[in-house]
Amino acid sequence: MKKIFFTTPIFYVNDLPHIGHAYTIIICDTLAKFYNLDEYDVLFTTGTDEHGLKVEKAAKKNNTDPKVFVDKVSQNFLNLSKKLKISNTDFVRTTEERHKKAAKNFWKLLEEKNQIYLSNYKGWYSVRDEAFYQEKELTKEGSKFFTQDGEEVQWIEEESFFFKLSEWDEKLLKYFDENPDFIMPASRKNEVISFVKSGLKDLSISRTSFKWGIKVEDTNNHIMYVWIDALVNYLTSIDFPKTTKDQFCFWENCIHIIGKDILKFHAVYWPAMLMAAEIPLPKRIFAHGWWTNEGKKISKSIGNVIDPNAMIEKYGLDQFKYFLLREVTLGQDGDFSEHSFKARINSELSNNLGNLIQRTLKFTSKNFKNKMPAEIEVLGKKDLLNEVYDLLPKVKKHMQSLEINKAIDEIVAMLTKLNKFMDLAEPWNSIKINPKKTANDLSTLIECFRVIGILLQPFIPDASEEILNILNIEKNKRKFKFVNFKYKINKDHCINEPKPLFPRYD
Numbered sequence: 001m002k003k004i005f006f007t008t009p010i011f012y013v014n015d016l017p018h019i020g021h022a023y024t025i026i027i028c029d030t031l032a033k034f035y036n037l038d039e040y041d042v043l044f045t046t047g048t049d050e051h052g053l054k055v056e057k058a059a060k061k062n063n064t065d066p067k068v069f070v071d072k073v074s075q076n077f078l079n080l081s082k083k084l085k086i087s088n089t090d091f092v093r094t095t096e097e098r099h100k101k102a103a104k105n106f107w108k109l110l111e112e113k114n115q116i117y118l119s120n121y122k123g124w125y126s127v128r129d130e131a132f133y134q135e136k137e138l139t140k141e142g143s144k145f146f147t148q149d150g151e152e153v154q155w156i157e158e159e160s161f162f163f164k165l166s167e168w169d170e171k172l173l174k175y176f177d178e179n180p181d182f183i184m185p186a187s188r189k190n191e192v193i194s195f196v197k198s199g200l201k202d203l204s205i206s207r208t209s210f211k212w213g214i215k216v217e218d219t220n221n222h223i224m225y226v227w228i229d230a231l232v233n234y235l236t237s238i239d240f241p242k243t244t245k246d247q248f249c250f251w252e253n254c255i256h257i258i259g260k261d262i263l264k265f266h267a268v269y270w271p272a273m274l275m276a277a278e279i280p281l282p283k284r285i286f287a288h289g290w291w292t293n294e295g296k297k298i299s300k301s302i303g304n305v306i307d308p309n310a311m312i313e314k315y316g317l318d319q320f321k322y323f324l325l326r327e328v329t330l331g332q333d334g335d336f337s338e339h340s341f342k343a344r345i346n347s348e349l350s351n352n353l354g355n356l357i358q359r360t361l362k363f364t365s366k367n368f369k370n371k372m373p374a375e376i377e378v379l380g381k382k383d384l385l386n387e388v389y390d391l392l393p394k395v396k397k398h399m400q401s402l403e404i405n406k407a408i409d410e411i412v413a414m415l416t417k418l419n420k421f422m423d424l425a426e427p428w429n430s431i432k433i434n435p436k437k438t439a440n441d442l443s444t445l446i447e448c449f450r451v452i453g454i455l456l457q458p459f460i461p462d463a464s465e466e467i468l469n470i471l472n473i474e475k476n477k478r479k480f481k482f483v484n485f486k487y488k489i490n491k492d493h494c495i496n497e498p499k500p501l502f503p504r505y506d
């Protein structure tokens, strides 16, 4: 079986999960489900990033011990993954023993390869980003310095271990050149290339001014820089340092899906450290865009955070997922507004899909006693049925290039065609004069619903399941290989009473 591996970032537990976290999880889940249906062996991991100054401060603010605090907040992310009904194969928490072991071993490997040395760090640090900044990256207001996002940075001076990042610029650039799809989309790759070309400095990878983190072995007070700790989570889930050959097959086909905010860590620091440790690199890093709420940056201080749980309660899981996947091209920024949300759901899910299935099956139920009315035939290349079977390779191609909304586009365009077909066929009239034609037309539509039900499973799993249940398709006949005339619905196959799939919103 072919193997593939998807990862989300592991999320900081300083706060509640919001729509941005849900977005990355949903993308990975959609891809994982897609490849599962395509007979791949799939790993899909997510988790929580529980160490570092930011989390320590959040715990303090809550008057709680950090461990008690992270246990509680991590649960919110676990609950979110349950609410999103995701198909993850692992949930990594950086406070787990298996992870600490992986991180310490990773460090040891870097040490063995002579990639770590002790010195002093002097420079700017942003606690919110858990990141070091060079002065040229900051703006000055009075005596204070701020990041591009307006976050004030603090000056730190302390003893620190360093990773020899500066040794890796040429090798990184060569790798990017030889593997043009390593960083996607292309615009982001160019940003990374110019960052590397501007010169890399050695990276401070330990801190001594706080305690909440993984201790560097054989030192008194060094705590691993939270980003090294966090990045290793991807290896934790494949049992590093005891990763088997088989697990490395997943790793070599691993796609890190992240937000554009953390690209530098994933596309510069991480591959450099992996090269230094002589561990193979994952296959790809894809940085998606940023969601705003009604045109405004999502922020707790503005009070406009969108709670995915509340959205799912209000509109339903499939609707929420569909909107996020469909509204923007993966990689671009998106704006969330309830107005465009409702418009999208009404036109594509309620009308184009739900209503079409409902009216076709209601009519079939009334006139053909809930049975497939006729034996279908495929006529020519341009035949509707051939077109629907041809959707699979088209959808696959888009999914392989991570163009999720284009994959959905193909299905939506087909649904539009099916609606036109239904309107032209006018079964409510033709049944009076040519019932044989009506039976053929309805059967064509029903077979198309089977195919579309199968294809929509990664994107709107609950509704697709409902469609396939209504059509009475056996559970073990829902994988992509069944998108074929060979597995068509036969005449007299029983069909269940249709139920409305998506309510309309005013």
Ligand code: ME8
Binding pocket: 008, 009, 010, 011, 012, 013, 019, 020, 021, 023, 024, 049, 230, 231, 232, 233, 257, 258, 259, 260, 261, 262, 289, 290, 291, 292, 298
């Ligand atoms: O950065 N739009 O964790 P984090 C889209 N722990 N995506 C968004 C978003 C928005 N408005 N807001 C957040 C960290 N995200 C580190 C990661 S990985 C080894 C360590 C998503 O909790 C997006 O995926 O700040 C972004 O990269 C991630 O949440 C940042 O999550």
